[in-house]
């Protein structure tokens with residue numbers, strides 16, 4: 001019996017299907033080409049050198065409740081203190097941006113990006129310099145990697161200094177005054193039981209946080225907890241629910257010889 005017969009076959013993505021707005025939003029150092037880690041996927045490739053510490057983002061997608069998300073592959077879960085876990089879902093290419101096409105790394109050596117949550121938005125930051133001809137590959141390893149912990153601390157410090165700058169304090173005071181006015185005028189409380197993107201956006205601007213997810217923070221048991229995977233481990237484990245995990249394990253390499261790089 002063919003054991004693969006029951007496995008879902010992921011439809012191959014084609015470059016021709018990538019929405020115009022995604023192509024327009026690509027930073028100048030990267031282009032989309034077929035991925036080397038998963039033949040059915042498009043990947044993001046450096047065409048110019050990218051420095052260590054470069055931050056890309058935010059990751060764009062539909063804001064949804066967990067129960068509304070059908071597929072894990074293109075979504076990030078973010079915790080809102082008052083709302084619980086919400087998802088940024090870029091399953092629909094029309095709703096996402098180019099970061100949707102950045103694939104998981106297969107190993108610690110291949111990882112060149114890590115995700116970073118700032119104010120409930122996801123950014124990808126480079127862990128090392130990326131040379132032209134390399135595919136951008138992200139992995140989540142929380143703050144277990146000292147380099148990532150340092151980068152997160154740097155972001156926290158910068159968020160703190162922005163918050164305490166006189167300009168920001170003035171802006172905050174003004175926005176609090178106008179919020180008070182609006183609340184008085186409408187006299188309606190904020191909706192918290194049914195989270196929607198409008199109330200989520202309001203909270204976005206309310207306070208600044210920077211985090212990488214820690215294993216203990218992950219709520220969904222079926223998802224492999226990548227936070228428990230350190231850099232010392234050779235093979236990383238993609239999410240157990242990703243349909244394409246297997247193929248990605250088999251086909252990891254970082255250069256695509258068929259691609260010529262325009263400088």
Ligand SMILES: C[S@+](CC[C@H](N)C(=O)[O-])C[C@H]1O[C@@H](n2cnc3c(N)ncnc32)[C@H](O)[C@@H]1O
Nearest residue numbers: 072073074075076077102103104140213223239
């Ligand atoms: C958009 S990310 C990276 C996806 C990448 N395009 C790929 O190749 O699969 C999606 C993955 O991150 C996982 N994930 C989502 N939210 C997470 C979180 N808060 N902490 C850790 N992993 C998360 C999902 O389970 C999923 O496997």
